[in-house]
Amino acid sequence: FCARKNISFTHVRIGAAIYSLAPKGSIQAAARKLRYKHLALIAGELGVPFVATGHNKEDQAETVLINLLRGSGIDGLTGLRGSRPLAASGIELTRPLIHARRSDIASYANQMNVPWREDASNETIRYARNRLRLETIPALQELDVSSDLVDDIVSMSQAMNLLVDETLSDALKSAGIDLVAGNARLPIGPVLGLPPAIRSWLFLRAVRLWLPGAPARKSTVKNLTDLLSGPVGKRIEFRQGAVWRERDEMVFISPSDRSGASVTGLNKLSTQLVRVEKMRGSDMSDVIASA
Numbered sequence: 001f002c003a004r005k006n007i008s009f010t011h012v013r014i015g016a017a018i019y020s021l022a023p024k025g026s027i028q029a030a031a032r033k034l035r036y037k038h039l040a041l042i043a044g045e046l047g048v049p050f051v052a053t054g055h056n057k058e059d060q061a062e063t064v065l066i067n068l069l070r071g072s073g074i075d076g077l078t079g080l081r082g083s084r085p086l087a088a089s090g091i092e093l094t095r096p097l098i099h100a101r102r103s104d105i106a107s108y109a110n111q112m113n114v115p116w117r118e119d120a121s122n123e124t125i126r127y128a129r130n131r132l133r134l135e136t137i138p139a140l141q142e143l144d145v146s147s148d149l150v151d152d153i154v155s156m157s158q159a160m161n162l163l164v165d166e167t168l169s170d171a172l173k174s175a176g177i178d179l180v181a182g183n184a185r186l187p188i189g190p191v192l193g194l195p196p197a198i199r200s201w202l203f204l205r206a207v208r209l210w211l212p213g214a215p216a217r218k219s220t221v222k223n224l225t226d227l228l229s230g231p232v233g234k235r236i237e238f239r240q241g242a243v244w245r246e247r248d249e250m251v252f253i254s255p256s257d258r259s260g261a262s263v264t265g266l267n268k269l270s271t272q273l274v275r276v277e278k279m280r281g282s283d284m285s286d287v288i289a290s291a
Contacts, residue, residue: 071218
């Protein structure tokens with residue numbers, strides 16, 4: 001099909017590499033990471049700024065339910081965004097079909113003679129998303145056949161997006177907190193002054209923005225909340241990077257941040273700064289003990 005339409009096509013075989021990323025057997029999560037990794041690499045090689053995926057309305061509803069089960073907070077109920085950064089590559093992941101039903105996409109593809117491949121694993125209930133799609137959502141739909149469950153979930157998700165983008169964002173502005181891609185830091189004082197619900201949302205949003213792919217769930221919120229009262233130099237490690245506790249800020253760093261500094265390098269820098277302060281005669285015993 002691509003040859004007939006003069007469309008560039010790249011085929012990548014992942015093979016056994018997937019198992020090294022799935023220590024707990026989460027093959028689907030590992031496959032997703034590898035897919036996005038290779039998509040970003042290919043986009044970089046081609047010099048294109050966007051990668052488009054075929055996520056649809058049913059995917060959105062399933063994601064909202066999964067996030068609800070995982071305790072992903074208010075931000076999790078917003079579901080899949082129409083676009084987001086693809087890791088630290090500077091490439092944007094976009095989802096142009098997110099508002100289209102799966103059946104409508106298939107119907108259009110058939111009308112236009114566009115072939116597609118079905119993933120055989122989509123038919124097994126071994127995976128949580130598949131079980132939701134094949135069993136849970138149909139069962140919930142039967143409880144009220146007068147409404148469309150997928151539409152209702154997506155409508156709720158859109159309402160949550162408005163709440164997050166307007167009400168909660170205004171709360172951050174009032175506290176003097178900025179969530180911007182190029183400044184991966186949170187001021188500890190203002191964060192401590194936020195109501196717990198908004199603070200939880202802030203942590204999950206920060207993780208999604210600055211450490212894409214890291215677990216955005218209830219356990220992460222707890223760890224980051226504990227970090228607020230932890231000693232200077234304490235950090236939380238993720239596969240996708242770390243969160244570092246400085247004197248007045250929490251710093252979110254990817255394995256190799258945009259300036260090229262690694263987590264290990266930041267460790268060394270912090271230790272050097274502590275030593276400088278000690279030479280100046282400052283009372284840094286609490287910091288030195290934690291470094």
